[in-house]
Amino acid sequence: MKKIIFITVSLFFFLIQQSFAVVKIDITRGNLEPLPIAVSNFYLDNPAQFSPELKKLKLDEKISAVIKNNLTRSGLFNIIDPKSYIQSPKIAHLKPRFEDWALIKSQVMVSGKLLIDSKKRLRVEFRLWDVVAAKEIEGLALFATPESWRRIAHIISDKIYERLTGESGYFDTRIIYVAETGSKEQRVKRLAIMDQDGSNNKYLTLGNELVLTPRFNPTAQIITYMSYFKNLPRVYMLNIETGIQEVVGDFPGMTFAPRFSPDGSKIIMSFAKDGNSDIYSMDIKSRIVEQLTSHPSIDTSPSYSADGKFITFNSDRSGAQQIYVMKSDGSQVKRISFGEGLYGTPVWSPRGDLIAFTKIFKGKFYIGVMRSDGSGERLLTENFYQEAPSWSPNGRVLIFYRETAGGKGGAGASSALWSIDLTGYNEKKINTPTDASDPAWSGLLSK
Amino acid sequence: MLLRSLKNIFLVLSIGLLITACSTSAKKVAIKGDGAGDAYSGSDTVKFLATGVADRVFFATNKSTLTTAAKQTLSKQAGYIKSSKIAVLIEGHADERGTREYNLALGERRANAVRDYLMSLGVKAGDVSVISYGKERPVNSESSKLAWSQNRRSVTVKNK
Known part of the structure; x- marks a missing residue:
């Protein structure tokens, strides 16, 4: 268990000199030209320090490959084919000839070197070069144990993304989701966790009981989810560092749809009793439970606003499932969705400006976003079945799950994780070892 | 307060x-006479608690209203539960065409609609418990209108 958790990564800015950004990506526009970028392989500085096992890992190539994959998947960068790189990784890092990189139409170039320091730590140094202005625009050195090289690659990717877009990155993050196997009638569901790019997949539960809707605490390595343990459907909390899990609150019936408050101090969820579901919050430290809605309709899928002052949820109090916003004490309930069809699973952007949702209209399912007053509705993707968007910590990307239709006996039915940019572009499947559903994004690990 | x-x-x-x-x-x-809407009215997938006592009733999309047929089934169930002095568990289910969390609530609402009706027919509160499975346990996993109607159900099972 402990293994998946972090090795502290210390980082400091290598270069104090920060020149003006000449190259910059505008990610607020809808469709955009990906920025041509060259990512050189890194090189081993003093290879004699590297043990044969370490050399075999080929970290000089792999770190570069992880960075390339992250940048490509973001849809904002176009990696120039490494076959056209003329300079060796060492020269690229120490004294690049910018004309060579300009010649292959690269506007930015990434270089780096690896060494093992006296404490047997891996030291990774990277530089980001503005090819057009012929200067270095970012530099960083990171230390970590060699096993956590992937995290280093993600942190470097975040630095590149931040420097070139002006927004915080989301590569050094993880996804928690439900891994699914077996027939639909007797589906086996396990909690699983993986890096944002699908690597380091691990299972957190064995599949003995049904588990649903895991969500991260944005500030700690704790998740909340729903489990049918002992056939009592309840909300649980699980510390993924210690493996300790506990029931949330003492409710005499089903609790479900849990989510943490942005500061991680509360869990908000639904409690169903006698055919009625209302929204409750529980303070994790004091265990004080507060009832927030009290209406003879289904009130569920609550989500806090980024500042914790408001809650969005879905309710069928109007006669059909729609999205509402209220103050976090349960007052001033206001319906915000008024388009055709049903609206569910509202989730507030960590940037605070938008609410993502699932819309059901004429037998199709949509993932969309609207402002928190209900205006500016924009549908990003349409499919046979998809739901439950979750935001990347920078509020740029949504991850959700999509199911395909089953034939006789459920033949051909599948469930998978997908991500899409806020702009509606760059829709991508995220590969998982099994079928998958209910994804939720963590906060930045290195914050 | x-x-x-x-x-x-x-x-x-x-x-x-x-x-x-x-x-x-x-x-x-x-609205059709008894609110049946697109509730399933056939006998496929149906099992029996005892001779002539069907174990399940069906619901229209997003509804928890009991149809006339459902009420007939439940009155037979009530008679059987009372006479054989058993306790039962009502499982509430939804079809796959709704969001997961809403469906959990909907299954709970359906199971309670059944529980309330059984109690109105004299079944003791202590003898009926409920659980919702939302859309997690379909009986027919095909993605078709027929399968969805068979999955929008409550199933009464003997609770040992």
């Missing part, structure tokens, strides 16, 4: 007003 209950009263009041205000337009919506 007082404030909260006052608020709730206002909420109920305003909803009441809303319903009255909407009643004229609601009449226009065509």
Whole structure:
């Protein structure tokens, strides 16, 4: 268990000199030209320090490959084919000839070197070069144990993304989701966790009981989810560092749809009793439970606003499932969705400006976003079945799950994780070892 | 506390007003005699608690209203539960065409609609418990209107 958790990564800015950004990506526009970028392989500085096992890992190539994959998947960068790189990784890092990189139409170039320091730590140094202005625009050195090289690659990717877009990155993050196997009638569901790019997949539960809707605490390595343990459907909390899990609150019936408050101090969820579901919050430290809605309709899928002052949820109090916003004490309930069809699973952007949702209209399912007053509705993707968007910590990307239709006996039915940019572009499947559903994004690990 | 209950009263009041205000337009919506809508009425997938006592009833999309057929089934179930002095568990289910969390609530609502009806027929509260599976346990995993109607159900099982 402990293994998946972090090795502290210390980082400091290598270069104090920060020149003006000449190259910059505008990610607020809808469709955009990906920025041509060259990512050189890194090189081993003093290879004699590297043990044969370490050399075999080929970290000089792999770190570069992880960075390339992250940048490509973001849809904002176009990696120039490494076959056209003329300079060796060492020269690229120490004294690049910018004309060579300009010649292959690269506007930015990434270089780096690896060494093992006296404490047997891996030291990774990277530089980001503005090819057009012929200067270095970012530099960083990171230390970590060699096993956590992937995290280093993600942190470097975040630095590149931040420097070139002006927004915080989301590569050094993880996804928690439900891994699914077996027939639909007797589906086996396990909690699983993986890096944002699908690597380091691990299972957190064995599949003995049904588990649903895991969500991260944005500030700690704790998740909340729903489990049918002992056939009592309840909300649980699980510390993924210690493996300790506990029931949330003492409710005499089903609790479900849990989510943490942005500061991680509360869990908000639904409690169903006698055919009625209302929204409750529980303070994790004091265990004080507060009832927030009290209406003879289904009130569920609550989500806090980024500042914790408001809650969005879905309710069928109007006669059909729609999205509402209220103050976090349960007052001033206001319906915000008024388009055709049903609206569910509202989730507030960590940037605070938008609410993502699932819309059901004429037998199709949509993932969309609207402002928190209900205006500016924009549908990003349409499919046979998809739901439950979750935001990347920078509020740029949504991850959700999509199911395909089953034939006789459920033949051909599948469930998978997908991500899409806020702009509606760059829709991508995220590969998982099994079928998958209910994804939720963590906060930045290195914050 | 007082404030909260006052608020709730206002909420109920305003909803009441809303319903009255909407009643004229609601009449226009065509609803079949017993609210059966697209509820399944066949016998496939149905099992029996005892001879002639079907174990399940079906619901229309997003509804938890008991159809005439459902009530007939449940009155047989009530008679059987009372005479054989057993306890039962009502499983509430939904089809796959709704969001997961809403479906959990909907399954719970359906199971309780059944529980309430059984109790109205004299079954003791202590003898009926409920659980919702939402859309997690379909009986027919095909993605078709027929399968969905068979999955929108409550199933009464003997609770040992």
